[in-house]
Amino acid sequence: MIARAAAVLLVVLMVSACGSSTDNSSQSGIELLALPAEQGFQRADRPRRFSFPRDHGVHKGFRTEWWYLTGHLSAGQRQFGYQVTFFRYVIDPAEDTTGGWSADAVWLAQVALSDIENAAFLTSEQLSREVEGISGASTAGLDVSVQGWRLYQTVKRAEEAGEYSLQIDADDFSLTLNLRPDKPLVLQGEEGWSRKSADDPDNASYYYSQTRLAANGTVQLDGEQLQVSGSSWFDREWSTSALHARQAGWDWFAVQLDNQHELMFYQLRLQDGGIDRASTGVWVSPEGEVKRLAFADVQLEATRYWQSPHSGTRYPVSWRMDVPDLGLQLRLQAVMPNQLWRGRLSYWEGAMIVSGTLSSTPVTGRAYVELTGY
Amino acid sequence: MLAVLGVCVGVAAVVAVTAARQTVEQSFQRGLQALQGSATHSLVSTGDEISMAQYAELRRTFPVWPMAPVIRERARLLHSSGQDSSVVNRVTVLGLDVISEMTFTTERESDGGLLADADGIDMSAWLDGQPLALIAPAFNQITAGQKLRIVWRGQERTLSVSGRLNPASSLGDDVIVVDLALASAWFDRGGIDSVRMQLTDDQANLLMAKLPAGLQLQGADDQSGLGAAFSLNLVAMGLLALLMGVLMVFSTFRLLLLQREPLMRLQHALGSSPLSQAGDALTEAILVGLLGTALGLLAGLGLAELVISWIRQTLSDLWVTGFNGNVSLTGSMLFQGLLAGLGGSLLAVTPLLWRVYKTGYRITDTAAGKRYGPVALAILLLLSASGLLFGSDRLVLALAGLFAATMGYLLLSVPLLGILSKWVRYGIGWRRLLSVLAARRLQASLGHTGPALVALILAVASIIGIGSMVNSFRGSVTDWLDVSLSASAYIGADGQALPETLRNQVADWPQVGAVSWLNTVDIQLSGEHAQLSIIELPPAGQNSYRMLDGQSLWQIHDQPGTAVMVGETLAARRKIKTGQLVDFVIDERDIRVTAQVSGIFQDYRAGPGRMVILRGAMTEPPAVPTALGVYLHGENQFEQLRRQLDELSWLPVEVEAISSARVKAETLRIFDQTFLLTRSLRWIVALVALVGITGALLALQLERQAELQLLQRLGLSGREQRRLLLYEAILLGGLAVLLAFPLGAMLTWLLCEVINQRAFGWHITARFLPQHYLLAALVGMLATVTAGWLCLRGPGSGEQPRHSAWRLSI
Structure with missing residues (x-):
């Protein structure tokens, strides 16, 4: 979900401040995400009816839109975490009719691979204007590409995502995955309308998730091609104004338990140290049944921090998460502390291992966590 | 002590x-890097231009390599300056993609590229297609917000100056930068002129191996001779x-x-x-x-x-x-x-x-x-x-x-x-x-x-x-220079083809004694890039090649067979001798030519080296020139020549004239x-x-x-x-x-x-x-x-x- 908001910040900053030197890591960027909607853009201001595979495609009337995959892969004893984001930022909401190099949107794609065995965090990104044949997305279904990086639907099924294929050829590694959904789509918030601020109903997005996909493919790293398999998580979101200026950052959790339960929860931290009441999540059963989690349902506590040697910023890399109503008590611990994206923006996003109890029964699992605004 | x-x-x-x-x-290297915006190589077409499809394929094949497309055109700039309301400058208009330029890196920072530290880019406005331009610092009489009129092939457009290029990364005194899409639309271009690339040696070798026909990779950091x-x-x-x-x-x-x-x-x-x-x-x-x-x-x-x-x-x-x-x-x-x-x-x-x-x-x-x-x-x-x-x-x-x-x-x-x-x-x-x-x-x-x-x-x-x-x-x-610059002035259009009728028209002007004809094409000589100058010279220009060995083409014009003269740099590099047969392929038209070397001529030009052939000696010569040499009756008639050229509104390209005296003075300076x-x-x-x-x-x-x-x-x-x-x-x-x-x-x-x-x-x-x-x-x-x-x-x-x-x- 908001994971991609880091990408939002990046592009917003880029578009608004090209040519100037900024130390963006010191900015929260929330105020930029909370830009007032401009004339001509559609708003995520009410629930809508979703239609698939159409809604996997691009929604050109909105200012921002992203496609986001995270996952945990293994090749024998070797473990990897990964995250891939395709982000679209629209400059002019009017339909472009001129074609050619003329572009109304900018694309940003980011990929990160956590090589746990070697404690290496590899990242790569691409920036591109939206030009046919180079970067863009289909309006009919899932087919997103940014300068050769591509996420597309290989098998289409009505109402569902079908199967996906991911192709990434990054600076230091490449990643090729086939992704098969194991569960139905989950519409977040109110039937897919996800409010991001308790104070301002205009700050919302359309948001759905595919909480568990079986992943198979290859990771090519250091000249070695590894056959990998594992599980992934797919998020989709689009909006025109998503966050409130009072918000300082967010902590987002996507937990996949080995007993086939999933949990998504994000807490929006306010400038005054409090938590926005719009913070919310879902609990998904093995059968795909969804239970909404409200702000008050989840208790989160950071239990250990890691300090960036570059900026000195401390990031919470171990968490305690309790959901009393579910009888769920979890401990989340980063597979390696340094999973910090460093660039114009700094944010921590990485794989964690999960252990705990569900109704007093021991559970284990994995999670992806995004921490911004620190 | x-x-x-x-x-x-x-x-x-x-x-x-x-x-x-x-x-x-x-x-010097820093200046060069600033000039090239951290690019190490340049990909160019051996034909007219690189098509969008070719660029897209390149971009998809090598996703993360820093590369940026460039459109380049010469145009005339009209602007007001003090009392003079119609100052004319010849300018180079560069169409650049601001997004792609940002992906270049320098030793010091992540954002290199030709627009690094440029003042006045509002990227939203640029990408939105607004007619905005960055100007070279040398245009010190033009201020931000000022309107500029650009004339290209008789069509006049208006640009608004949004800022100035950083002096440290100046592209030259006569450069105006606009967004790639704007340049593409204004100059009626489907493709691009070049792709600036930042490559390691291994990447360059990989690209060379996969390069499709019609594209050529050049090192951007080659020093001038x-x-x-x-x-x-x-x-x-x-x-x-x-x-x-x-x-x-x-x-x-x-x-x-x-x-x-x-x-x-x-x-x-x-x-x-x-x-x-x-x-x-x-x-x-x-x-x-x-x-x-x-x-x-x-x-x-x-x-x-x-x-x-x-x-x-x-x-x-x-x-x-x-x-x-x-x-x-x-x-x-x-x-x-x-x-x-x-x-x-x-x-x-x-x-x-x-x-x-x-x-x-x-x-x-x-x-x-x-x-x-x-x-x-x-x-x-x-x-x-x-x-x-x-x-x-x-x-x-x-x-x-x-x-x-x-x-x-x-x-x-x-x-x-x-x-x-x-x-x-x-x-x-x-x-x-x-x-x-x-x-x-x-x-x-x-x-x-x-x-x-x-x-x-x-x-x-x-x-x-x-x-x-x-x-x-x-x-x-x-x-x-004294020998080579035999004409009084030269007319060109930044390497583009000139209409053949221009030659006839210029030759008819009373102050013009004769006109020479030149078309320079890229060739492959045993797998290496070189240039071929196809010429047609009047008698007055036939001594413009100083022979170091052998004979000039005019001395052997009555002999059978195709002959070429080879420049000394190319001859030295490829060990070409007088009398030897050379085989080469003209890139643009894929024409294979076999010719005998009549002699080696003195040539101080930087670049890949060149050969010269008479237009009449070719079975399929190019139809149009890329440059004309003009032999004036008097040296003081150059300004008149330039004015007459400016008045030729029918020309499909922006032509420019430069006097031999200026070329010589600039070279020696x-x-x-x-x-x-x-x-x-x-x-x-x-x-x-x-x-x-x-x-x-x-x-x-x-x-x-x-x-x-x-x-x-x-x-x-x-x-x-x-x-x-x-x-x-x-x-x-x-x-x-x-x-x-x-x-x-x-x-x-x-x-x-x-x-x-x-x-x-x-x-x-x-x-x-x-x-x-x-x-x-x-x-x-x-x-x-x-x-x-x-x-x-x-x-x-x-x-x-x-x-x-x-x-x-x-």
């Missing part, structure tokens, strides 16, 4: 030349400075040990072991060497800074980007300084100590003229130099040959000085006692002053060699500015020679205290002593200069005819210009006379000489 000074001077010479060269080269020549000649000068530095340090220590000789004998008599004395001397050499090196590094950096400050403004003008080089110590400078300072010290001390040990504490060998070892070594070095210079065509061997030849000559120069001073003594006869005495003293002291004199010879020869080489180069370029540093550094050499020879003479003077005392006892007055010293200095300087002349001439010849020819394929005729010899003679004489004068004022010049033990404390 003198020993430290001697080492310091030697090291300073080496460091100053290296520091100045590296500073200017680094700034002139820039590379500038660097190479400074490297040669650095080698000479290193040799001079080592010689000075060697000379210093030799004199130091000579002064220590009696003390060492005394210590030996008192029971000091040879090993202990050698250890003491080595320790001292190391300490003096290190101290002298440290001071020499500081002095060298100071000298380099001084020279750089003299020429800073000129360098800024030359490189447009602003020269911002600061002299700083680098690892190679430290290494060279240590090599000259410490290495020279040990080189001098070790064999001399061995000699002390073997000969019973006698360093002095007055029978220098009878020693055959150095002569044999000199002959060996000269023979090796011949082999290195002429036995291979490798540049590094040629540089080694230059070094060996210089060393050989210098080794020969000491016995030659002895012979010459003997002749001088005989020539003077016995009537002029002081002169004869001076000549005898000089001859006798060669064992002591030899290395310092050799350093002086080298310094004087370097002034001649480097100066003459630059002037020879300039003279050859001037001659070439760039040449002079490029070689300014080379000329300036000669004065460092002269200054170091002055200080070095002064130190050597002063030390010799101290060494001769006892002899002077004896002469005084024999009735030599103080005035006569001073005259003796002056005669000695004049004689020393005169002989050194005399011996420097042949070495200077040899250096000139080797640099022009061997080193530069080997490096670039340029045929530079060595010119032995008398002004350089006169200047060098003046510097050499000034150095020795000044040194003599300083000796006269020094501690040994008094009527009452001090105790001889004093000198032992030096």
Whole structure:
């Protein structure tokens, strides 16, 4: 979900401040995400009816839109975490009719691979204007590409995502995955309308998730091609104004338990140290049944921090998460502390291992966590 | 103290030349990088343009490589300036993708690219298609927000100035940057002109292997021929400075040990072991060497800074980007300084100590003229130099040959000085006692002053060699321009095709006597890129190629078969000879041509090298020219020609005319500015020679205290002593200069005819210009006379000489 908001910040900053030197890591960027909607853009201001595979495609009337995959892969004893984001930022909401190099949107794609065995965090990104044949997305279904990086639907099924294929050829590694959904789509918030601020109903997005996909493919790293398999998580979101200026950052959790339960929860931290009441999540059963989690349902506590040697910023890399109503008590611990994206923006996003109890029964699992605004 | 000074001077010479060269080269590279926006390569089409589909395929195949598309057009800019409401500038309009430019990186920051630090890009507005432009800093009369009118092929568009390109990353004085999409729409372009790329060597090789037909990868960081020549000649000068530095340090220590000789004998008599004395001397050499090196590094950096400050403004003008080089110590400078300072010290001390040990504490060998070892070594070095210079065509061997030849000559120069001073003594006869005495003293002291004199010879020869080489180069370029630019003016459209009707129209203008026709195309010659100039010249232009070998195309026009002339750089690189058959493919049209080489012509152009063919000799010649040469009846009719061209609104391309005089003036201006540093550094050499020879003479003077005392006892007055010293200095300087002349001439010849020819394929005729010899003679004489004068004022010049033990404390 908001994971991609880091990408939002990046592009917003880029578009608004090209040519100037900024130390963006010191900015929260929330105020930029909370830009007032401009004339001509559609708003995520009410629930809508979703239609698939159409809604996997691009929604050109909105200012921002992203496609986001995270996952945990293994090749024998070797473990990897990964995250891939395709982000679209629209400059002019009017339909472009001129074609050619003329572009109304900018694309940003980011990929990160956590090589746990070697404690290496590899990242790569691409920036591109939206030009046919180079970067863009289909309006009919899932087919997103940014300068050769591509996420597309290989098998289409009505109402569902079908199967996906991911192709990434990054600076230091490449990643090729086939992704098969194991569960139905989950519409977040109110039937897919996800409010991001308790104070301002205009700050919302359309948001759905595919909480568990079986992943198979290859990771090519250091000249070695590894056959990998594992599980992934797919998020989709689009909006025109998503966050409130009072918000300082967010902590987002996507937990996949080995007993086939999933949990998504994000807490929006306010400038005054409090938590926005719009913070919310879902609990998904093995059968795909969804239970909404409200702000008050989840208790989160950071239990250990890691300090960036570059900026000195401390990031919470171990968490305690309790959901009393579910009888769920979890401990989340980063597979390696340094999973910090460093660039114009700094944010921590990485794989964690999960252990705990569900109704007093021991559970284990994995999670992806995004921490911004620190 | 003198020993430290001697080492310091030697090291300073080496460091100053290296520091100045590296500073200017680094700034040059930074300027180049700014100019190219961190790009290392450029992908171009061998046809008209790179299509969007080709670029998209490239972008998808190599996703994360920094690459940026470029559209380039020449246009006319109309804008208001003061009272004049229609100022016209010819401008280059660059269409760039601001997003792609951001993906380039520099050493310092992540966002490189051509637009790094540009002031005034509102990216949303740019991408939104608004007609905004960034202008070059040189358009200082245009302000932000001002409207500009751009005329291209008769169509007028309006742009709003949103900001200015950063002066440090200027693309040139005449550049206007707009968004790629805007350029594409305005200039009616479906594709792009080039793709700027930032690649590693491995990536470049991978791309070359996968490159589709019709695309060509060019290195963007290739230095211009002139820039590379500038660097190479400074490297040669650095080698000479290193040799001079080592010689000075060697000379210093030799004199130091000579002064220590009696003390060492005394210590030996008192029971000091040879090993202990050698250890003491080595320790001292190391300490003096290190101290002298440290001071020499500081002095060298100071000298380099001084020279750089003299020429800073000129360098800024030359490189447009602003020269911002600061002299700083680098690892190679430290290494060279240590090599000259410490290495020279040990080189001098070790064999001399061995000699002390073997000969019973006698360093002095007055029978220098009878020693055959150095002569044999000199002959060996000269023979090796011949082999290195002429036995291979490798540049590094040629540089080694230059070094060996210089060393050989210098080794020969000491016995030659002895012979010459003997002749001088005989020539003077016995009537002029002081002169004869001076000549005898000089001859006798060669064992002591030899290395310092050799350093002086080298310094004087370097002034001649480097100066003459630059002037020879300039003279050859001037001659070439005079011959090549036979037309009064040239008309072109930035390499684009001109309509054939333009030629006819221009030829009909009354002030025009004749018009030549030229189309330059890219070719593949045995798999390598080159250019082919297809020409049609009027009789007036048929002497515009100076043949170095063979015959021109017009001399053999009645012979059967297809013939080409080959430029000397291409001929040298590909070892093409007159009479040989060459096969090449014209890229654009995939036409294969086999032709016989009629001759090799002089060609100083930078680039891949070129051949020339007559248009009529081709079975499928291009239909239109890319340039026209115009032969005017009068040189003052150029402005009229330009006005008439501006009025041709029907032209589908933006044509420009440039006069031959301007081309020549601009070329020579760039040449002079490029070689300014080379000329300036000669004065460092002269200054170091002055200080070095002064130190050597002063030390010799101290060494001769006892002899002077004896002469005084024999009735030599103080005035006569001073005259003796002056005669000695004049004689020393005169002989050194005399011996420097042949070495200077040899250096000139080797640099022009061997080193530069080997490096670039340029045929530079060595010119032995008398002004350089006169200047060098003046510097050499000034150095020795000044040194003599300083000796006269020094501690040994008094009527009452001090105790001889004093000198032992030096």
